[in-house]
Every structure is written in structure tokens, then in C-alpha cells.
Amino acid sequence: MKKIVLKYSSFVLILLLIGLAFCKKDLIYKSAPATNQNSINNLAVDPGFNYVTSVNTDFTIKAVDIKGKNMINIRVDILSDYVANGGRLITSGTTDTNGVFKTIHPLPAFYKNIVISTKYPGIEGEYPAQINSGIVTLTINQNKPFSKTPSQTKDITADNDNDGVADIYDDYPSDPDKSFNSFFPVQGKTGTLAFEDLWPSKGDYDFNDLVVDYNVNQVLNAQQQVVEIDAKYIVKAMGASFENGFGFQLNVDPLNIISVTGTKLTDNYINVSANGVEANQKKAVIIVFDNAAKHFKNIHGQNPTGAAGYNTSIGGIYGTPDTLYVVVRFAKPIAQNVLGNPPYNSFIITNKRRGYEVHLSDQSPTDLANISLLGKYDDNSDVSLRRYYKSKNNLPWAINISQSFSYPTEKAYILNAYLKFAAWAESNGTSFNDWFSNTSSTYRDNNYIFQ
Numbered sequence: 001m002k003k004i005v006l007k008y009s010s011f012v013l014i015l016l017l018i019g020l021a022f023c024k025k026d027l028i029y030k031s032a033p034a035t036n037q038n039s040i041n042n043l044a045v046d047p048g049f050n051y052v053t054s055v056n057t058d059f060t061i062k063a064v065d066i067k068g069k070n071m072i073n074i075r076v077d078i079l080s081d082y083v084a085n086g087g088r089l090i091t092s093g094t095t096d097t098n099g100v101f102k103t104i105h106p107l108p109a110f111y112k113n114i115v116i117s118t119k120y121p122g123i124e125g126e127y128p129a130q131i132n133s134g135i136v137t138l139t140i141n142q143n144k145p146f147s148k149t150p151s152q153t154k155d156i157t158a159d160n161d162n163d164g165v166a167d168i169y170d171d172y173p174s175d176p177d178k179s180f181n182s183f184f185p186v187q188g189k190t191g192t193l194a195f196e197d198l199w200p201s202k203g204d205y206d207f208n209d210l211v212v213d214y215n216v217n218q219v220l221n222a223q224q225q226v227v228e229i230d231a232k233y234i235v236k237a238m239g240a241s242f243e244n245g246f247g248f249q250l251n252v253d254p255l256n257i258i259s260v261t262g263t264k265l266t267d268n269y270i271n272v273s274a275n276g277v278e279a280n281q282k283k284a285v286i287i288v289f290d291n292a293a294k295h296f297k298n299i300h301g302q303n304p305t306g307a308a309g310y311n312t313s314i315g316g317i318y319g320t321p322d323t324l325y326v327v328v329r330f331a332k333p334i335a336q337n338v339l340g341n342p343p344y345n346s347f348i349i350t351n352k353r354r355g356y357e358v359h360l361s362d363q364s365p366t367d368l369a370n371i372s373l374l375g376k377y378d379d380n381s382d383v384s385l386r387r388y389y390k391s392k393n394n395l396p397w398a399i400n401i402s403q404s405f406s407y408p409t410e411k412a413y414i415l416n417a418y419l420k421f422a423a424w425a426e427s428n429g430t431s432f433n434d435w436f437s438n439t440s441s442t443y444r445d446n447n448y449i450f451q
């Protein structure tokens, strides 16, 4: 009898414990109702939409002097806003013999205006310009005479390194190979890459399995070609038990790279050539780090669910994010349109399995990806259509946001955190192209955002 009572009471105890565990999970996950998971699966997204948050913008800037003559070799800067409003440098160049500076540069899609700035005597100032469907045209007319003609001002013509860009307009006045800096998204500010890591299976759409902030400076020569990439990466969060690596592919022959510095490989599954690029790749691939878990310092706290990972549960485990500065130097300068836009073809390698790559939608896998995974489980890639890393209903496994992104908390669906994400995706990116911002109180539910 005693035995039966004992058996019975331990059975009840076990039931109680199981019950408690379920309650605890529900309480702590604070997950949205199941309907929200359904709603992300029911999004009606155009098969061609690829979740891009920037627009390639075509700039034509002309400078004309007071007599109607073209002003040549004038430096112009493209800024995100007036300096007084916190505007940051985006890119720079000089006018050609027609008095024109032309460039193509990606801008965050939500920008409506930018500012063109020049310090050239007689036309110095900041000039607002509208962005019309990816096109900016502006003519700067000199409307007051020079106090001194440019030829009288020795400072304006001195060119110490003889690269054709005067010292005062040259970001590298003693280096003939370098003339300008060109940033994405802007000087001194980061964009964010956010990944799901269960590919080719569907993730939970919290987009925090690996979160990397980046800023890329393309160092340009006087001809606006890229000679060096100076990139900064911040390993912001890892809401995952998988130990993921991170890298990017450039549309460049690996032999055209002199050196890569600043990467951190700790787990012995990446083979690197002498110049620092990954071995056995036809296009240059740079693995920035091979295990995100090794890039958090002063780790403290505990995740309430007991879940692995850093910096995704409010009040949970926190580690100071590591910052890596990667410098890629090219042997021969590369045209910007050949190299492609920062952050280039960025991807993660999941759980130290080299064949498992997760890229942004419609970005192709590298030579070392296991191609047999394409189209498996929830992935709906189709190599013949150059369709990659999209589910059947066109959901991505990775997103690139053109400003620093406050990512969702662990297991919170992005739709619940960002209330305009669905409308943005369903409108093919035309509505709410600033969905990740905090423009109005209707944009976010802070209960589901890590901050």
C-alpha cells in the first residue's frame, strides 16, 4: 500500500513538473499566438521581391561658373542630410572636363532627399537635391564672384601625390592610389545583416540567430575605382544554439586580392590562401569569423528559458559584442559596378558545416556550398531562375537593413515586432520602406524588440 501511494505521489509530482515547465515556457517566451506564425506563412509576397532596403541611385552633378563655363576638378560630397542636421558623408568625387561628376551609389530606399556639398571658393555650400526614382540631377551655379580666382590660390591646385586630385580635396593627399572614401550606409553609422540559421528548414522568423552590424568604406582612386575595402563588423547578437560563421563574396578573381587583414578564424574548418581569401573559390570569399560564439566578451546573466545564445532575451545572457576591422586590398582597381554594392554577397555558415550557407534572397551560394541542399525542405531555390534562399511563399532567411536594426527578441516573430513589415513585403517594397525605423508609434511593438 505504502509503495502504491509512493508511486502514485511521484507520478503526480512528475505531472506537476511537466505542467510547470510548460507554463514557464509560455510565460517567458511571451510568444505571439500561433495565428501570427500562420500569418507570416500566409504573406502574399511577389516571387520577384528580394527584401532589398536600398536603391542604386544615379547621380549627375554639374558645376557652372558665373560666366557659364564648366567648372572642372571641383570636389563634391554627397551627404545624407545637412551637416547641421547630423548629415553624414556618403561618397565624394571631382567634376570632369565637362564640369560633371557622375556616380552610382546605393542609398537607403527611404531617403527622399540628399545634400550635395562643396567647399570650392565661389560655390561653397550645401545644396539640397531630390531623389526621383533613383536619379539625382543637380547643377550648382556660381552666383557670386571668386574673392580670388582659383589659379591665384595656390592651395587649390597643389597636388602632392600627383593623382589629379588637389591636396585639399584628396582624402589621401600622400597616396597616389587613393583619393576618396565612399561609404555604405554612411560614414560612421552601421547597417545590419540579420539571419535565420535553420535553412533549408524554415526558421522561427525572429531574425536574430546571427545579427551583424556593418559599415563599409570603399576607398576609391581618382577615377572612382575601388582600390581597398575597409569594413567594420560588430557581432551584435546570436540567438541560436548553432555556432555560425560569417563571410562575404566579392565579384572579383581571388588572385586580384593582395591581402586580407582583420578576420578571426578560430575553429579550423576554413581553408585560407596566402592572400587571406578562402581557398578553392572562383570568386574571392572572405570569411570574417567562423564561430560567432567566440565574439562576445564579459558574458553574464542567464537566459530565462535556458536557451543558448547571447543578447536576444531581455534580462538574459549578455556579452559585449566584438568589433572586427577587415581590410581587403586589390592588386588592380575594380569598377564599382563590377564589385557590386556593400555589404556584397554576405552569408553565414551554419553550425560549422562548411556546405551550409545562408545568403540574402537571390544571392547565389559560393563554390563551397552544398548545392544539393537547394530546394530541400522549406527552401524553394531554383538555380535555372537564379532564385535563391526563398521559401515557397517567398520568405527570406536573411535581411539586410540600411541602418542599425533593433532586432526581435528570442522567438518573437518579426511581424509582431515590426508592424509594417508585412505591408512592406506585400507591397513589393513600395509601402513602408522605413518599416525598421521608429517613425511613428504604430511601427513597433517594443515588447518583442531587444533593446
Ligand SMILES: [Ca+2]
Pocket (backbone or CB within 6 Å): 159, 160, 161, 162, 163, 164, 165, 166, 167, 170, 172, 173
Ligand atoms: Ca592628390
Ligand SMILES: [Ca+2]
Pocket (backbone or CB within 6 Å): 161, 163, 165, 170, 171, 172, 173, 174, 175, 176, 177, 178, 179
Ligand atoms: Ca591621393
Ligand SMILES: [Ca+2]
Pocket (backbone or CB within 6 Å): 206, 207, 208, 209, 239, 240, 410, 411
Ligand atoms: Ca533565434
